Amino acid sequence: MDSPGSGKDAASSGRVRDKQPTLDGTDRKLIALLQENARESVTELARKLKLGRTTVHERIAKLEKSGVILGYSTILSRNLGTPASRAIVMLSLVQRMQPAVMERLRRLPEVLTCHTVSGDFDLALMVEAPQMDDLDAVLDEIINLPGVERCRSSIIMTTNFDKG
Incomplete structure (x- = not known):
């Protein structure tokens, strides 16, 4: 094959599992x-x-x-009836490293969106994983990317509405 x-x-x-593997x-x-x-x-x-x-x-x-x-x-x-783990991730980058960091982020399937932003951070990401352990592993991977100076993540607890 x-x-x-x-x-x-x-x-x-009918193969839907209660717990996804890491x-x-x-x-x-x-x-x-x-x-x-x-x-x-x-x-x-x-x-x-x-x-x-x-x-x-x-x-x-x-x-x-x-x-x-x-x-x-x-x-x-996604587990039926159980929402995936999501986080908003703010990244501060080494100057002139943004294109290389964005290319690496593009390759991570858990990174749903990447926005260039103004202010104290350079990028805002929406990251989603099936479980909290998976989300934690992806966040560790992101913070260890060459060119990432600082990372602040906020776990999404509840989505009140989504127009997207």
Whole structure:
């Protein structure tokens, strides 16, 4: 099999889990690549990730079986009735590092939006992950990006309305 999806999505086969597994950096990179092109061959994904084809195929199967990937084009799962963990993240950057930082942020599937802002910070992000542990891991990854000087995050407790 040289394509990641079987055509049958997890939602229709009843594979929705109560607790999502914690994703490591390789899983998040794989998901980002699938979000860019869900029809990318496993061989090409393996080349881009510098992993063996079998390893990538097994990771995709694990993500599908656990319910993290519900279908293609890649749909990240959310527990039914339980909202995902979200945070507003404000970043202060090293001068002239903004393009490099933004490119790295673009590759993180959990970063939904990135805005350039005025004031004490340079960027405002909306970050979402299936669980608080996953959100914590992504925030750690963001603060450790080269060029990030300071980070302030606010966990979203309740969404009162959303017009978007």
